[in-house]
Amino acid sequence: MRFQVVALGAVLATALTGLVARAESVTFDFTTVTLGIDSTYTYNHPSGLSLLVSGTNTIGGTTSSAWVSRTIAGLGVVGGPLGNPLGMDNLLSPESLVFHFTPQEVVIDKMKFNFIDRDADHDEVKLTVIGTGAQTFYDISTQGVGTVNFDFTTATPLRSATQRTGMKFIASTTDWNDNYTIAGLTVEFTRVLPVNAVPVPSAALGGGLLLAGLGLKKWSGRRKAAGAMIADA
Numbered sequence: 108m109r110f111q112v113v114a115l116g117a118v119l120a121t122a123l124t125g126l127v128a129r130a131e132s133v134t135f136d137f138t139t140v141t142l143g144i145d146s147t148y149t150y151n152h153p154s155g156l157s158l159l160v161s162g163t164n165t166i167g168g169t170t171s172s173a174w175v176s177r178t179i180a181g182l183g184v185v186g187g188p189l190g191n192p193l194g195m196d197n198l199l200s201p202e203s204l205v206f207h208f209t210p211q212e213v214v215i216d217k218m219k220f221n222f223i224d225r226d227a228d229h230d231e232v233k234l235t236v237i238g239t240g241a242q243t244f245y246d247i248s249t250q251g252v253g254t255v256n257f258d259f260t261t262a263t264p265l266r267s268a269t270q271r272t273g274m275k276f277i278a279s280t281t282d283w284n285d286n287y288t289i290a291g292l293t294v295e296f297t298r299v300l301p302v303n304a305v306p307v308p309s310a311a312l313g314g315g316l317l318l319a320g321l322g323l324k325k326w327s328g329r330r331k332a333a334g335a336m337i338a339d340a
Contacts, residue, residue, distance in 0.1 A: 126299050134293045137181045144176045159207040164200040180221045181290030196286045203279040204289055215271050219256045219291035223247050228284040237275035
């Protein structure tokens with residue numbers, strides 16, 4: 108009867124609260140937008156998830172804001188005077204893109220890169236998760252060259268979903284050999300919806316009501332039997 112009670116509880120909880128939580132995967136594509144250079148860019152997804160992208164560079168241990176460039180190849184950072192203003196490199200200054208999600212935490216699963224190669228020290232990225240404090244260096248070229256949709260869920264070193272959860276993430280270059288753009292992001296989050304937006308199948312509802320009837324009938328029978336024993340005593 109325990110399974111029946113749990114199943115019934117799930118149906119009744121959904122009906123009483125009027126809300127249901129559902130895990131969703133969302134992809135942000137940075138290559139299908141207007142070309143330009145700005146201090147920040149905002150991307151709004153139909154799911155209600157919003158993303159604010161900004162840039163930084165670090166010179167002599169001092170980190171400051173930097174312009175973000177976007178083209179059909181993806182996002183870059185306008186860093187040192189000798190660097191590539193349309194991409195991310197490490198010439199004279201490490202460059203970073205900051206991804207800030209609202210209104211809730213997400214799990215970062217994939218990051219899409221362009222222009223990845225295995226020359227010299229390979230193209231790498233340092234991913235920092237603000238909140239957990241996790242900082243991890245990844246060799247992007249281990250999952251391919253050219254355009255690479257880098258999968259953190261299978262990457263080496265492997266980080267758990269908890270370690271990849273937050274509202275703000277920083278993707279940074281690591282050395283002089285890095286030169287690429289970031290073309291997209293895929294994240295997971297838990298979306299809370301009204302019940303009428305996610306209908307409960309009639310079979311599930313009918314099953315829940317049937318379980319309720321069986322449970323009440325069994326409980327009633329036990330109570331009557333208990334009453335009879337007390338009367339006989």
